[in-house]
Amino acid sequence: MQLETQQPMTDVFCRVMESLAFYFVDPVNKADVNIHALDMPYRQLSMRFEGPHHGSLVMYIPQSMTPVIWANMLGVDESEAHDAEQQNDAIRELLNVICGQTLTELWGTEPVFNLHVPQLQDLDKVSLAHTLTRPSTCCFSSDDGIILLEIHVDETC
Amino acid sequence: MSLNVLLVDDSITVRSVMEKTLHLAGIQTNMVLHAANGKEALDILGKEWVDLIFADINMPVMNGVEMIEKMSHDGLMKTIPVVVVSTEGSQTRIEQLKDKGITAYIRKPFQPEDFKAIVDDLTGLNNAA
Numbered sequence: 370m371q372l373e374t375q376q377p378m379t380d381v382f383c384r385v386m387e388s389l390a391f392y393f394v395d396p397v398n399k400a401d402v403n404i405h406a407l408d409m410p411y412r413q414l415s416m417r418f419e420g421p422h423h424g425s426l427v428m429y430i431p432q433s434m435t436p437v438i439w440a441n442m443l444g445v446d447e448s449e450a451h452d453a454e455q456q457n458d459a460i461r462e463l464l465n466v467i468c469g470q471t472l473t474e475l476w477g478t479e480p481v482f483n484l485h486v487p488q489l490q491d492l493d494k495v496s497l498a499h500t501l502t503r504p505s506t507c508c509f510s511s512d513d514g515i516i517l518l519e520i521h522v523d524e525t526c
Numbered sequence: 527m528s529l530n531v532l533l534v535d536d537s538i539t540v541r542s543v544m545e546k547t548l549h550l551a552g553i554q555t556n557m558v559l560h561a562a563n564g565k566e567a568l569d570i571l572g573k574e575w576v577d578l579i580f581a582d583i584n585m586p587v588m589n590g591v592e593m594i595e596k597m598s599h600d601g602l603m604k605t606i607p608v609v610v611v612s613t614e615g616s617q618t619r620i621e622q623l624k625d626k627g628i629t630a631y632i633r634k635p636f637q638p639e640d641f642k643a644i645v646d647d648l649t650g651l652n653n654a655a
Contacts, residue, residue, distance in 0.1 A: 443543065468613070469615055470613070473616075
C-alpha cells in the first residue's frame with residue numbers, strides 16, 4: 370500500500386498547493402529531514418473518508434503557514450489576516466480539495482466517497498518524529514518549514 | 527448581460543474565491559449573493575431573482591442535493607440553472623447529480639475559464655459565432 374500511495378499523494382499535493390493556494394512545495398526524502406526542523410508549533414488537519422475504502426488523510430503544517438495560505442487563496446495581503454476562523458476555514462478547504470483529488474488519484478473515478486468535515490488541532494512543539502517514520506507519510510519542504518501528509522486506510526470493503 | 531448569481535458553499539473562503547473568479551473570468555454580474563448551505567439558498571431564492579447558482583454538495587444543515595430536490599418541486603426555482611462546484615471526483619456521483627437536473631459540474635480547484643465556459647454556454651455566447 371505504501372509504495373502505491375506515495376507518488377500519487379505527492380503529485381496531488383504539489384498540484385493543489387500550487388493551483389489553489391499559489392504555494393510552492395518541494396517533495397523531500399524523509400531520510401534527509403533534520404528532525405529538529407519539526408521542533409516548532411504545528412497544526413494537524415485530518416479528514417475522514419468513507420466508501421469502498423475507509424480512512425483519513427492527515428496533514429501537518431507549521432502554524433505560521435495558516436495566514437499565508439488564507440492570504441494566497443483570497444489574493445489579499447497577509448497583514449490583513451486578523452480573523453482566525455476565516456484562516457482556519459481556508460486551510461480546511463485546502464485539505465478538502467487535497468482529499469477529494471487524492472481519492473480519485475488512488476482509486477479512480479468510479480467509487481463514491483463521503484467526505485467528513487476536516488478537523489483541526491494545534492500541536493505545540495509535539496514531536497512529529499514518529500509521523501515522519503511511518504511508511505505512508507509524504508514529506509515536503511516549504512518557505513514556512515516542513516509539511517507532512519499521510520493517509521490511513523482502515524479497511525477495504 | 528449582467529447576471530444575478532447565488533454562491534452556495536459552507537466555506538466563506540470558497541465563496542469569496544468564487545466571487546473573485548467570476549470577475550477574473552469577465553462575467554458581468556448585477557448582484558452576487560452568498561449562502562452557507564442549501565436552506566439559506568432557498569430562503570434567498572424566495573426573496574430575490576437569481577439567474578444562476580454555483581453550489582457545493584457537502585454542506586451542513588441542508589446539502590446541495592437536498593437543495594436541488596427542493597428546487598425541483600417549485601415551478602419557478604426549477605428553471606434556475608445550478609452548477610455544482612465540488613471536490614467530488616466520482617463520475618458515478620456526477621451522473622447521479624445530472625439525473626437530478628444539475629446544469630454543469632466544476633471540480634475544485636477551479637480556474638476562471640471553467641466558469642466562463644459554462645456561463646458562455648448558458649447565455650448562448652458559444653453559439654453566437
